[in-house]
Amino acid sequence: MAAEIAQPYPSAEVASDTLVDVRNLKVHFPIRGGLLGRTVASVKAVDGVDLTIKRGETLGLVGESGCGKSTLGRAVLQLVKPTDGSVIFEGTDLTRTSYGTLRRMRADMQMIFQDPFSSLDPRFTVGRIISEPMVNFGRGTSQEREARVKELLQVVGLNPAWVHRYPHEFSGGQRQRIGIARALALNPKFIVADEPISALDVSIQAQVLNLLADLRDQFNLTYLFIAHNLSAVKHVSKRVAVMYLGHIVELGSGDDVYANPQHPYTIALLSASPIPDPELELTRKRIILTGDVPSPVNPPSGCPFHPRCWKAQAICREVAPPLEEKRPNQIAACHFPGA
Amino acid sequence: MTEKLLEVQNLRTHFFTRTGVVKAVEDVSFYLEEGETLGVVGESGSGKSVTSLSIMRLIDKPGKIVGGKILFKGEDIAEMDEDRLLQIRGGKIAMIFQDPMTSLNPVLTVGFQIAEAVKTHLKLDDKAAMNRAAEMLERVRIPEARRRLNHYPHEFSGGMRQRVMIAIALSCNPQLLIADEPTTALDVTIQAQVLELIKGLSKEFRTATLLITHDLGVVAGTCDRVVVMYAGRVVESAPTHTLFKKPAHPYTQALLQAIPRPDEPPGSRLHAISGQPPSLINLPAGCPFAPRCVKAQARCRQELPPLETKGAGQMAACFYPY
Ligand SMILES: Nc1ncnc2c1ncn2[C@@H]1O[C@H](COP(=O)(O)OP(=O)(O)OP(=O)(O)O)[C@@H](O)[C@H]1O
Ligand SMILES: Nc1ncnc2c1ncn2[C@@H]1O[C@H](COP(=O)(O)OP(=O)(O)OP(=O)(O)O)[C@@H](O)[C@H]1O
Ligand SMILES: [Mg+2]
Ligand SMILES: [Mg+2]
Numbered sequence: 150m151a152a153e154i155a156q157p158y159p160s161a162e163v164a165s166d167t168l169v170d171v172r173n174l175k176v177h178f179p180i181r182g183g184l185l186g187r188t189v190a191s192v193k194a195v196d197g198v199d200l201t202i203k204r205g206e207t208l209g210l211v212g213e214s215g216c217g218k219s220t221l222g223r224a225v226l227q228l229v230k231p232t233d234g235s236v237i238f239e240g241t242d243l244t245r246t247s248y249g250t251l252r253r254m255r256a257d258m259q260m261i262f263q264d265p266f267s268s269l270d271p272r273f274t275v276g277r278i279i280s281e282p283m284v285n286f287g288r289g290t291s292q293e294r295e296a297r298v299k300e301l302l303q304v305v306g307l308n309p310a311w312v313h314r315y316p317h318e319f320s321g322g323q324r325q326r327i328g329i330a331r332a333l334a335l336n337p338k339f340i341v342a343d344e345p346i347s348a349l350d351v352s353i354q355a356q357v358l359n360l361l362a363d364l365r366d367q368f369n370l371t372y373l374f375i376a377h378n379l380s381a382v383k384h385v386s387k388r389v390a391v392m393y394l395g396h397i398v399e400l401g402s403g404d405d406v407y408a409n410p411q412h413p414y415t416i417a418l419l420s421a422s423p424i425p426d427p428e429l430e431l432t433r434k435r436i437i438l439t440g441d442v443p444s445p446v447n448p449p450s451g452c453p454f455h456p457r458c459w460k461a462q463a464i465c466r467e468v469a470p471p472l473e474e475k476r477p478n479q480i481a482a483c484h485f486p487g488a
Numbered sequence: 489m490t491e492k493l494l495e496v497q498n499l500r501t502h503f504f505t506r507t508g509v510v511k512a513v514e515d516v517s518f519y520l521e522e523g524e525t526l527g528v529v530g531e532s533g534s535g536k537s538v539t540s541l542s543i544m545r546l547i548d549k550p551g552k553i554v555g556g557k558i559l560f561k562g563e564d565i566a567e568m569d570e571d572r573l574l575q576i577r578g579g580k581i582a583m584i585f586q587d588p589m590t591s592l593n594p595v596l597t598v599g600f601q602i603a604e605a606v607k608t609h610l611k612l613d614d615k616a617a618m619n620r621a622a623e624m625l626e627r628v629r630i631p632e633a634r635r636r637l638n639h640y641p642h643e644f645s646g647g648m649r650q651r652v653m654i655a656i657a658l659s660c661n662p663q664l665l666i667a668d669e670p671t672t673a674l675d676v677t678i679q680a681q682v683l684e685l686i687k688g689l690s691k692e693f694r695t696a697t698l699l700i701t702h703d704l705g706v707v708a709g710t711c712d713r714v715v716v717m718y719a720g721r722v723v724e725s726a727p728t729h730t731l732f733k734k735p736a737h738p739y740t741q742a743l744l745q746a747i748p749r750p751d752e753p754p755g756s757r758l759h760a761i762s763g764q765p766p767s768l769i770n771l772p773a774g775c776p777f778a779p780r781c782v783k784a785q786a787r788c789r790q791e792l793p794p795l796e797t798k799g800a801g802q803m804a805a806c807f808y809p810y
Contacts, residue, residue, distance in 0.1 A: 308767065
């Protein structure tokens with residue numbers, strides 16, 4: 150199916166194999182208070198993240214709800230302005246480049262939004278929603294765009310005859326696929342896929358994951374793949390990053406991270422992943438995290454996970470553990486890593 | 489036989505669109521007992537949300553419930569007047585919507601929205617209602633719940649909004665909870681806690697839960713029975729263990745095969761069901777799954793298989809099950 154998608158860039162650039170390089174990225178949302186609306190504190194949604202994503206790679210990103218995954222994804226694409234740090238995309242620092250350059254580069258970087266409901270404008274037909282990026286970037290004639298929309302609908306498993314329908318006429322999973330079609334419209338090089346499969350049944354999940362893999366293989370597409378479904382993440386990503394309270398706390402190959410998690414938060418996360426087998430579900434051991442979920446406004450001292458960690462010692466309350474190699478090619482931020 | 493808490497009988501909900509009648513729900517029947525959790529799984533677009541919205545009588549034009557009964561403690565919701573509906577909706581029957589943003593009001597603080605719900609149904613005063621709101625936010629593990637009461641929905645992450653909705657739905661101790669993909673935006677640790685919360689409710693208040701989800705792991709861990717939908721119809725219903733061990737309908741079998749397994753090598757092909765689901769405007773004659781079914785015979789393309797008992801507690805709509 151994907152073979153029909155034309156490649157607009159005859160991959161001429163002989164660049165290094167790093168496509169995206171994120172350095173010390175921070176996003177703090179101000180909290181205003183008092184009569185004058187002065188900034189009284191800030192939500193440290195992303196608090197110093199370093200990441201590189203290679204060309205043609207799918208990097209999985211998992212972590213607790215509210216830990217900053219979507220904000221990180223948005224900041225990488227400059228959909229929210231970083232407070233600090235840089236994002237280097239094909240050699241250009243997006244945080245410092247001119248508006249014009251950024252606008253031009255946007256065609257190469259797309260986002261599949263987490264919420265399939267509010268990210269589609271209810272006033273527009275599906276055809277218009279999917280063709281909008283092409284219109285914005287002046288791609289194709291209106292006939293070509295129409296043909297492309299139909300092709301994209303087919304690619305994501307929707308009926309091309311539905312182009313004239315409005316978002317509210319679609320189910321949750323159908324809307325999610327409209328968002329995917331829109332993100333693919335410009336043949337981008339890099340896609341931040343924020344929970345792209347959460348509203349899909351497993352068969353269509355499989356179809357979409359297969360499709361993303363095909364596009365990656367054919368066009369060397371690169372993904373930052375954010376998801377809560379750990380088996381799906383492992384399936385599509387060679388490397389997986391685990392985020393906690395604005396920080397990356399572990400990163401390594403999916404095999405290593407899942408088989409030998411180093412950070413206790415990763416261990417807890419893996420233990421809570423539901424298993425599609427009622428008998429195993431009955432007998433499995435699950436680590437239920439106790440303690441309060443910390444706030445990104447007043448993060449705990451030392452290691453951000455220490456108030457909920459069953460291994461925490463005095464040092465964890467005082468010294469923030471650096472993100473360093475604990476096993477070959479597997480980094481984690483923990484004073485007492487491993488099982 | 490004891491009276492069921494909820495009994496949906498031959499429900500049909502259609503959308504009358506310019507291009508034709510979309511038969512989103514076509515002859516759906518199931519029941520729920522007190523304290524029970526019934527999972528609903530199925531193809532995206534198969535009518536799960538429309539079924540649950542029908543139970544809440546929240547189907548708007550051009551949609552309409554065109555047939556069937558929705559008996560809640562013997563009273564037919566399909567026939568209820570608006571006053572009676574307002575009394576039970578949000579109180580005795582609560583719903584967690586698939587779409588958190590359209591059900592949260594963007595211009596009202598989260599605290600106000602939860603307090604409003606409990607004031608109406610639990611008859612609490614302002615202060616008690618706000619306290620209840622803070623307590624509920626804590627129970628769904630929102631950090632610094634009390635401070636968060638004054639925040640607006642857009643200041644929350646996707647999963648936090650979903651938890652706010654869960655807090656609203658659970659705040660009035662409903663007898664029936666309809667949860668449409670309640671945990672899709674949650675990480676697995678918080679998902680586990682939210683599911684525990686719902687389980688606790690079913691123990692404490694004998695709340696019955698209709699749990700719509702795509703996550704078969706969640707089904708395995710939380711549901712007593714499961715209903716499988718395809719193209720607006722129930723194609724199988726069975727106790728959870730039976731469904732996973734001995735699925736009768738080829739669609740159920742294909743669905744279970746599509747799950748990514750942790751032991752598979754990364755990057756291997758997943759087993760998607762080939763072909764497209766049928767158009768709900770022009771349903772094919774015969775079994776709606778026949779065009780994609782590996783076992784389909786001539787008969788399947790001509791006759792609609794009825795939903796019949798195939799094993800203990802297990803029903804399926806298939807001529808050639810297992
Ligand atoms: N516009 C905003 N204003 C203030 N705070 C915000 C804003 N957007 C996000 N936040 C806060 O930043 C933190 C991170 O949010 P983010 O949406 O990145 O989380 P997430 O990891 O994607 O969570 P989820 O898995 O629930 O989607 C949260 O505490 C959230 O409340
Ligand atoms: N307002 C509407 N007008 C026309 N068709 C509609 C409308 N609302 C829903 N539908 C159609 O009804 C069918 C059932 O939709 P529903 O939302 O119940 O699916 P679902 O099973 O909940 O799917 P998902 O798992 O993707 O949420 C879909 O095919 C959808 O396109
Ligand atoms: Mg998010
Ligand atoms: Mg739905």
